[in-house]
Amino acid sequence: MNKVGIVGYGITPFTKDDKKIESILIDSVKELFKNNSDINRNDVDAVLVSTNNNSKYLSPILSEMIGIQPKIAHSIENLCNSGTNSIVSAYSYIASGLADMVLVSGAERYDSPGSVLEWDVSRGEYKHPIFWSSIFTKSYKRKYNISEERLSMVSVKNHKQAKENPNALSNRVFTIGDVINSKQLTDDLRLLDCSRPCTGSASIILGTEEKVKKLSKEPIWITGIGQKTTSAGFTKNISFTSMDSTKQAVDTALKMSKKTITNIDVVELHDAFSVCEPLALESLGFSEDGTGVDLVKELYDTNNFKINPRGGLIGCGHPLGATGIAQTIEITQQLQSNANKRQVDNAKVGLIHNMSAAATSSTVLILEK
């Protein structure tokens, strides 16, 4: 397999703007080429668009909008982890020799149809994600005797970190009191426990070893990929206090990169709701079962940005198709020591965790300098 790395990226602020999906897409692509003037657009062999938007033929449309005629152009949708699925597809095109450079562009509107999985009839009338997250939250709190206050630290930490991210939807800090007194959505979920759907776009170009060495001053390589889909339906999860797909995906990714979890310096994980952060920390292997919230508090108390430095989904907002790409850009910036006030010291190996539909599908990527 050919080595695959990151040639360049572009990202624009996440907002609540009411814009056409095509306009949202072009925003981050324009930013990418503005910041990477050495990249010849005509050398892009493939264009992959990551979105849950119902508009059709968006990759050929994006290609025409930026004046290129790629060999390969198509969309990829897998709900919330569409972004990292697109990156894995781009990796595969390059590793197999079918393409030398692939543009992956993710975009979503604030009113994305990807928020609700209509097919999952087992959920009955409780299709909105707040219901599966309430079940996870209640189970986690019950099994490990976790209070609402302890869990709210996830939102407090991630909003604090998002304040240092100019592209984040949120620029406010909140106290534990703010979180537990925010609007009650269910018995187990407050408004500030939730990531918010938003309008946003993020783009990245992957390339062969030759392209990366030629076009990037600070090459970053994708050295590990793990993916697992256990089901489509939420109720098929075998556990509601851990993420089985995440456990299997991280195991595969670490084996591929020949790393252990202790080698990881910085992480972007999928905190769609507060409970997802400790669950992911435990399922990835950073914490023992039931102690993820203790790690969250320790990181907050020591001002350590290791987990979700850009503010996670809770702080940044969650434009579904763009999220996995934005996470990957953050880890790239961290490894390039280019994350400004969010910078984690001496970050050499990073991990991205991106999941879909109540952890029924997970992607884990390992990036290295």
Next chain:
Amino acid sequence: MSFETKLNDGIFCIPKCDDCKKIVWPPADLCNHCFGNVSLKEGEFEGKIIEFSSKENLYFCLVEFEKTFRIIATILKTPDVGQSVKISKCGIIGGDYFFEVN
């Protein structure tokens, strides 16, 4: 008759494969184990509450049937984990399935 037609009539059925006898959930025309044909079994099935929460004082719970499949259902009285329940009401409203247990 399909699962959906029965559900629309307020009847909850369990879909089972004619060949391998496995429960096929979510309901489908073909068995996801052996691709056999699926038939609907009617009955007063007993389930067990796995977990629950509430929204605006209305409880919703995750209920497991036949130690095999689970649904999210409404329950009017305060539930307990491990509590045995039966489907008391079900149907389709505005295209969405709904289940109620007691």
